[in-house]
Amino acid sequence: MALYAIGDLHLSLGAEKPMDIFGDNWREHTEKLKKGFSTLTEEDICVLCGDLSWAMGLEDAREDFLFINSLPGRKIILKGNHDYWWNTAAKMGRFFLENGIDSIDILNNNFYEYGAGGEYAVCGTRGWFFEEEKGGEHDEKIMRREVMRLEASLNAAGDRKKLVFLHYPPIFQRYCCGEILELLKKHQVRLCCYGHIHGKGRRLAFNGWRDGTEYRLVSADQLGFTPVRLPF
Numbered sequence: 001m002a003l004y005a006i007g008d009l010h011l012s013l014g015a016e017k018p019m020d021i022f023g024d025n026w027r028e029h030t031e032k033l034k035k036g037f038s039t040l041t042e043e044d045i046c047v048l049c050g051d052l053s054w055a056m057g058l059e060d061a062r063e064d065f066l067f068i069n070s071l072p073g074r075k076i077i078l079k080g081n082h083d084y085w086w087n088t089a090a091k092m093g094r095f096f097l098e099n100g101i102d103s104i105d106i107l108n109n110n111f112y113e114y115g116a117g118g119e120y121a122v123c124g125t126r127g128w129f130f131e132e133e134k135g136g137e138h139d140e141k142i143m144r145r146e147v148m149r150l151e152a153s154l155n156a157a158g159d160r161k162k163l164v165f166l167h168y169p170p171i172f173q174r175y176c177c178g179e180i181l182e183l184l185k186k187h188q189v190r191l192c193c194y195g196h197i198h199g200k201g202r203r204l205a206f207n208g209w210r211d212g213t214e215y216r217l218v219s220a221d222q223l224g225f226t227p228v229r230l231p232f
């Protein structure tokens, strides 16, 4: 059993959506993802760090989910800023059941065990990012909600060694999401994977250690559309 991560699949199998607007490397990206996943086995787990489908609703996302379901291993998903199809866990669970989708689990206020005897906990939430910061009460509310979700996920994991998966980077150039960094430090989180950053912005992303936590950008184009195997 091995643990992998990749973010930002940006699938659009149910509709025409040219992806080369993201850059030439995004041409045929669904095929690249399929090839990238081909080394995983059914026993492996891959965390998908948000921005999974361009669809606006669950029904429109069906083809994308069938594709994700067809990839080897168990997939743990979290929400990205483009995931407008995202719904309550109950509705998503029902949709998966009705469509025979049996290898996708939802990460939202909860955690998943990983490793021998469940020594690790896969925790996470979407997170928050400066580009969304327009000031005002509403934004502050979303930010607080995300911090609470991450805290709920980390608390639920108890004494397990914690690995965190976010969509938004908690650190990006001069931006630091203090509340999230504090939580990662408090819970001695060993690794924090995040997505969202594509193309030229990838050069500015933080990949490295800070306060005992390793940070890694795992967006699909950063990884050449191949999930990265994590050292656990």
Ligand SMILES: [Fe+2]
Binding pocket: 051, 080, 081, 082, 167, 195, 196, 197
């Ligand atoms: Fe994003």
Ligand SMILES: [Fe+2]
Binding pocket: 008, 010, 051, 080, 196, 197, 198
């Ligand atoms: Fe994205």
